[in-house]
Amino acid sequence: MLTIGPEWHSKLPSGWQRVLSLKYQREEYRLGDDSGLSNLLMPGLTYSYLRSDNRIDPHNGYRIQFDTKLAKEGVGSDTNLLYGTVLLKGLTTVWDNHRFLGRVQFGGSATNGYKSIPPSLRFFAGGDQSVRGYDYQTLSPENSEGDRIGGRYMVAGSVEYQYSIAEKWRIATFVDQGNSFNKLELPNLKTGVGVGVRWVSPVGPIRVDLAHAMNDDGGIRLHFSMGPEL
Secondary structure: OEEEOOEEEEEOOOOOEEEEEEEEEEEEEEEOOEEEEEEEEEEEEEEEEEEEOOOOOOOOEEEEEEEEEEEOEOOOEOOOEEEEEEEEEEEEEEOOOEEEEEEEEEEEEEEOOHHHOOHHHOEOEOOOOOOOOOOOOOEOOEOOOOOEOOEOEEEEEEEEEEEEEEOOEEEEEEEEEEEEEOOOOOOOOEEEEEEEEEEEEOOEEEEEEEEEEOOOOOOEEEEEEEOOOO
């Protein structure tokens, strides 16, 4: 995949961050019976807002982010596409040792040529930052041969509780849910539950989790991630 193009970053007086972009994306792909070479020229707009009491290891705060991009057939693009995502994250700490985290993600797209949309612009769920207990991008609509081909829409969320057992160490328990799908109706959400440990490093928490997939006869999967919680 080749992606080139400029970005313009600005911080608004309200505290919101705004990013304007113009990207050309060229991607060769094969997903089940869908294959081809995609060319898309996409203006994009991102708004994000972060309120946090500590950039590396916050105790209270939240993040809001909206992303959208657009492609017009015949204007540097092979097909029409409207693509957008929403991310909401929150964190609160009570009585010093008890931390509660929440995350909600939404995504959606509209196009008149879905078979021409490459994998990077289709929606998948599953993995460390999505639904733990499932492998990366394994939650997806499938074709008649069982190939995962991605969806037009995605929803995922998580609720997590952490307890501080030492200055730099925490234990955690969590429930994740989500899936990707093609129709705007009540989706079949997949659930993962698990426990984990957190070490607060100089670059942010390092997270190690053991998660169990509650659907599809899932087993136990190890997940690793790092970076600020928000």
